[in-house]
Amino acid sequence: MDKTLAGTSAAFIGLDIGNTRLTVGAADADGCLLLTEERSAPRGAESALPVLLAMARSAASALRTQGRRVAGLGLGFGGPVDYAGQRTRGSFHSPGWVDVPLAEFFASELRIPALLDNDANAGGLAEALFGAGRRHRVVLYVNVGTGIGGAIVIEGTVHRGATSSAGEIGHVVLDPEGPVCNCGKRGCLEAFAAGSALERMASEAGLSLTGRETMAAAEQGDVVCRAIVEQAAGHLGLAIANAVSLLDPDIVVPGGGVPLAGEVWWTPLREAFSRQVVPAAARTRLAPAELGYHAGVLGAAALGMQAAEGKGLPT
Amino acid sequence: MDKTLAGTSAAFIGLDIGNTRLTVGAADADGCLLLTEERSAPRGAESALPVLLAMARSAASALRTQGRRVAGLGLGFGGPVDYAGQRTRGSFHSPGWVDVPLAEFFASELRIPALLDNDANAGGLAEALFGAGRRHRVVLYVNVGTGIGGAIVIEGTVHRGATSSAGEIGHVVLDPEGPVCNCGKRGCLEAFAAGSALERMASEAGLSLTGRETMAAAEQGDVVCRAIVEQAAGHLGLAIANAVSLLDPDIVVPGGGVPLAGEVWWTPLREAFSRQVVPAAARTRLAPAELGYHAGVLGAAALGMQAAEGKGLPT
Numbered sequence: 001m002d003k004t005l006a007g008t009s010a011a012f013i014g015l016d017i018g019n020t021r022l023t024v025g026a027a028d029a030d031g032c033l034l035l036t037e038e039r040s041a042p043r044g045a046e047s048a049l050p051v052l053l054a055m056a057r058s059a060a061s062a063l064r065t066q067g068r069r070v071a072g073l074g075l076g077f078g079g080p081v082d083y084a085g086q087r088t089r090g091s092f093h094s095p096g097w098v099d100v101p102l103a104e105f106f107a108s109e110l111r112i113p114a115l116l117d118n119d120a121n122a123g124g125l126a127e128a129l130f131g132a133g134r135r136h137r138v139v140l141y142v143n144v145g146t147g148i149g150g151a152i153v154i155e156g157t158v159h160r161g162a163t164s165s166a167g168e169i170g171h172v173v174l175d176p177e178g179p180v181c182n183c184g185k186r187g188c189l190e191a192f193a194a195g196s197a198l199e200r201m202a203s204e205a206g207l208s209l210t211g212r213e214t215m216a217a218a219e220q221g222d223v224v225c226r227a228i229v230e231q232a233a234g235h236l237g238l239a240i241a242n243a244v245s246l247l248d249p250d251i252v253v254p255g256g257g258v259p260l261a262g263e264v265w266w267t268p269l270r271e272a273f274s275r276q277v278v279p280a281a282a283r284t285r286l287a288p289a290e291l292g293y294h295a296g297v298l299g300a301a302a303l304g305m306q307a308a309e310g311k312g313l314p315t
Numbered sequence: 316m317d318k319t320l321a322g323t324s325a326a327f328i329g330l331d332i333g334n335t336r337l338t339v340g341a342a343d344a345d346g347c348l349l350l351t352e353e354r355s356a357p358r359g360a361e362s363a364l365p366v367l368l369a370m371a372r373s374a375a376s377a378l379r380t381q382g383r384r385v386a387g388l389g390l391g392f393g394g395p396v397d398y399a400g401q402r403t404r405g406s407f408h409s410p411g412w413v414d415v416p417l418a419e420f421f422a423s424e425l426r427i428p429a430l431l432d433n434d435a436n437a438g439g440l441a442e443a444l445f446g447a448g449r450r451h452r453v454v455l456y457v458n459v460g461t462g463i464g465g466a467i468v469i470e471g472t473v474h475r476g477a478t479s480s481a482g483e484i485g486h487v488v489l490d491p492e493g494p495v496c497n498c499g500k501r502g503c504l505e506a507f508a509a510g511s512a513l514e515r516m517a518s519e520a521g522l523s524l525t526g527r528e529t530m531a532a533a534e535q536g537d538v539v540c541r542a543i544v545e546q547a548a549g550h551l552g553l554a555i556a557n558a559v560s561l562l563d564p565d566i567v568v569p570g571g572g573v574p575l576a577g578e579v580w581w582t583p584l585r586e587a588f589s590r591q592v593v594p595a596a597a598r599t600r601l602a603p604a605e606l607g608y609h610a611g612v613l614g615a616a617a618l619g620m621q622a623a624e625g626k627g628l629p630t
Contacts, residue, residue: 248476
């Protein structure tokens with residue numbers, strides 16, 4: 001971290017813009033959470049923007065009351081983002097989010113540096129800087145929830161790639177003849193291993209269970225659910241093995257809801273990984289995310305920190 | 316490139332250490348080949364080392380006669396390398412290559428900075444600096460020959476990863492039930508799409524053809540060989556699509572012998588790629604390597620240039 005920020009009273013605001021909830025938070029330069037507030041997300045960008053602005057303003061004034069200097073603001077968006085243009089590309093769940101210059105809006109309203117990225121990159125950055133990936137040079141973060149997202153963090157900066165779409169491990173194709181994915185392709189990792197895939201497999205087995213319920217039943221020993229969870233974890237293990245063969249990170253950090261499952265998920269994950277990764281990288285650590293519920297807002301705050309430091313800015 | 320090297324008469328020696336041949340070459344700071352010499356490789360490190368040293372010394376004195384300053388030496392090795400330790404890990408084809416501190420040996424004998432890497436990383440570096448990948452920020456190089464190797468080059472430096480095994484696209488697993496690979500795993504890309512895989516598939520079809528002959532027959536319209544080449548190229552297209560979904564490079568550069576095939580190989584490669592990559596990265600360029608026969612020795616010389624510049628050195 002930039003020396004001019006360390007040890008001062010600088011604070012960074014993070015806005016996590018999800019499909020169903022909006023969260024504001026703030027962190028200091030060590031990633032300690034200073035405050036957090038949550039509201040349900042109104043439908044559509046036009047309704048959500050004033051709410052977000054009010055939340056950010058209220059956080060900024062609370063921080064100033066605490067004697068903090070508000071040095072930057074970050075935004076983690078639950079949908080595709082054009083990082084180079086610092087604009088949202090759209091939301092799969094809510095209207096009005098096409099081409100919104102979010103960073104510019106908040107930077108001009110609050111007169112502080114602001115940075116926008118998708119929520120997977122924000123979460124990965126937070127884990128790399130403050131969570132399971134800290135003190136590691138190359139971190140592969142894999143968020144396994146309803147969908148599957150990911151982020152590659154190299155020396156404290158997100159590797160975003162040519163079209164700001166790097167890290168899309170959820171849409172690597174494991175079987176071109178596999179089940180149809182949300183993205184329209186067939187056999188993506190997401191269609192095999194996300195929470196929604198657990199639900200679909202349970203339904204195919206004649207069970208009416210959510211992904212979460214399928215995991216709970218597997219942990220309680222249900223044979224059918226156990227087989228479903230093992231199969232999903234095995235597919236993820238293969239995709240992670242392939243990503244590690246290519247990238248050779250220091251650590252892989254699975255985060256999101258699904259990795260909260262116990263050994264019923266982690267054991268087949270690790271087995272599939274070890275069996276299929278290149279031998280030189282067989283001892284790469286797979287370690288659960290550490291920031292849990294607050295990863296989103298800490299990730300957004302971490303983007304605010306990078307905005308303040310001028311690190312990893314779009315070129 | 317470092318300004319202190321540009322425009323001077325600096326030259327960089329490259330040694331390409333293959334299984335069957337040893338090549339020495341030299342390049343200037345723009346990647347122009349200044350000289351090259353080739354010998355067949357004697358068996359074993361003990362016999363090869365004095366030959367390599369004599370070749371390097373002879374190149375150095377030829378360069379000095381031309382008025383060049385010999386500023387660095389690079390080594391591209393045809394087998395696994397411990398980059399951090401700057402030692403060969405061993406050769407699959409020749410004895411005596413376990414744990415040889417090649418860079419230190421040449422640096423001390425010739426009294427110039429030296430750098431060692433595997434030949435895929437060397438070739439990828441050369442294409443990124445001087446070939447099809449020049450002026451691109453992130454380059455994915457895929458060498459498709461008897462085996463399949465690869466390299467990820469980010470801003471002119473090879474991304475080597477935690478165990479110096481990054482870039483091993485040849486050993487991503489496409490089908491866990493697939494054919495046995497040279498590495499011992501099943502269903503690796505190499506077992507589906509390398510020159511040796513073409514030969515195996517031809518043999519399974521009752522044909523006694525090498526990989527090269529299979530490609531030639533496919534180009535001449537042989538229906539069976541055409542199907543074999545299309546299948547191999549399709550598997551490579553899938554693996555490259557997955558790598559691009561993860562890494563989002565600016566350009567993908569297939570090099571080595573197999574991409575010298577014509578449209579019979581490139582068309583199914585591009586089709587499989589476009590169908591399976593994440594939509595955001597669908598327009599990523601796939602462009603053939605440009606340095607051809609000299610990629611190996613130019614890559615080694617590029618390592619010599621990085622040794623001189625102190626760029627991408629092991630930490």
